[in-house]
Amino acid sequence: MAGLIDFISRKLFSTPEAIKEPDALRIGILGAASIAPAALINPARSHPGVVITAVAARDRTRADKFAKQHGIQKVYASYQELLDDPSIDAVYNPLPNGLHYEWTLKAIKAGKHVLLEKPSCNRAEETRRVFDYAKEKGVVVLEAFHYRFHPSAHRLRQIVSSGELGTIQSLKGALTLPRGIVGADDIRYNYSLGGGSLMDGGTYPVSFVRFLTFAEPVSITSAHARPAPDARVDVGTIATLAMPGDVSATIECDMALPPRFWIVPRMFDMGMTVKGDKGEATLFNFVLPMLYHYITVKTKDGKSRTEKVYVPPSTEGEWECWPKAEASWSTYRYQLEAFVDKIQGRKPHYWVEADDSVKQMEAIEQIYAKSGLGSRPASTFVL
Structure with a gap:
């Protein structure tokens, strides 16, 4: 109930539609994807520098x-007709994973900036080629890990980095959905299109572990996949990552958690917990914190507190370049702000660098290799 009240109170005073600037960025959408309204269309309404055309x-x-x-x-x-339109400055690519490589390259060739849904491609080498080509052509490509642009994620990283929790020992992150949310015919079960739970929800905890530790996995200690009817596709995956400094990270993802004892429904899990030798911190709902979230911090001296961070808490230190945001801003709205700033030559408050995207896919491929399923199929497209 508290979460519902909190959500309603912020949305009642949400930012109205902005008056558009004459030179607003004109964005086209590749595919009538169900994620597009939340990820781009709605955020664009309050941004004066963006028009979805x-x-x-x-x-x-x-x-x-x-x-x-x-x-x-x-x-x-057709997607190519949109790319051939000279009036369009940038595109949003929320196509199935297996089509990201081809249509992002084609968009870059057409001189369009690209907001690219995660995961960037099916394989790390494809991701590397995409960003190399974008650099060559002088266009901006951003992998849309939207949660990273929200202040709640940065506040947890600030707590972890401050030493308040002591020496970090472990992390545990998840994005799991109860059975019935994702239909059996969903493209996320399609191997040829890059399907799999790890490629979908699993990208979030893997990315967040890397974000919080400023590091890459040393190795994958274990990885177990629960197969779909097509055994090449994982319905769910649990993996343990060995991080630098003897830190262990466990990630879990699932597209259809079965009921407990066959009858008790399972709940969503979108949390991350970081434990150190002096305490622990948990961010509940790091994936969609704009709906409702909280950060709990408990230290071994018996102290505890709860924080909620919908807007930057200050204008100093790491927060000084953050935008003047509204409490109603979604992770996607923060992300759109950074995307536009980058294209317009302004410094964004946060950015997912090309190397970060490549290393993210390397980690995903390493987990798939350890689970025995192997990487998703490489694209056959040649530019």
Whole structure:
């Protein structure tokens, strides 16, 4: 109940639609994806420097319906038609994982900046080629790990780095969904399109572990996958990562957690806990903190506190370059602010660097290798 009240109180005073600047960035969407409204369309409404001008889908009827629903002016029946439109400055690519490589390269070739849904590609080598090509062409590509742009994630990292918890010993992160949320025919179960729980929800705890520790896995100690009917696809994966300094990190992801004792429904788990020799801290709902979250800190001297961070807590130190945000801003709105700032030559408050995206995919591939399932199939596309 407290979480619901908190959410409603922030949304009642949400930021109104912004008056658009004359030189606002014109963005097109590749595919009428269900994530697009939350990830881009709604955040763009309050950003004066962004206008969503076009959408493309292979099904023209679907694209028309999507455009009408969201007030988008232009509709294209193919992705390439959208890329060929010289009036579009940037594209959002939320296509299935297995199509990220091809259509991001094509967008870069067309001179478009790209907001690229995670995971960046099916394989690390593909990710490296994408960012190398973007650098060559002078365009911006951002892997959309939206949670990293929200102040709650940075506040937890600040606590971990401060020494308050002592020497860090372990981390445990998860993104699990109860059975029934993801349908059996969902593309996330399609191996040829880069399907798998680790490629979907699992990217978040892996990314967050790396973010909090400023480090990459030394090795994958263990990885166990629960297979889908297509045994090449994981419904769920649990893995333990050996991090530098004898730190152990456990990540869990699942697209269909079965009920306990066959009848008791399972709850969502989107938390991260960091333990040190002097205490521990937990961020509940790090993936969608704008809905509701809290950070609890407990130290071995018996002290405890709870924090909620919807806006930057100060304008000093690591917070000095953060935007003046509203409590209603979503992780995606913070992300969009950084994306636009980068394109316009301004310093973003945070950025996912190319090397970070490559190392993220290397970690994912290492976990898949340890589980025995192996990497997702490489793209056959050649630019």
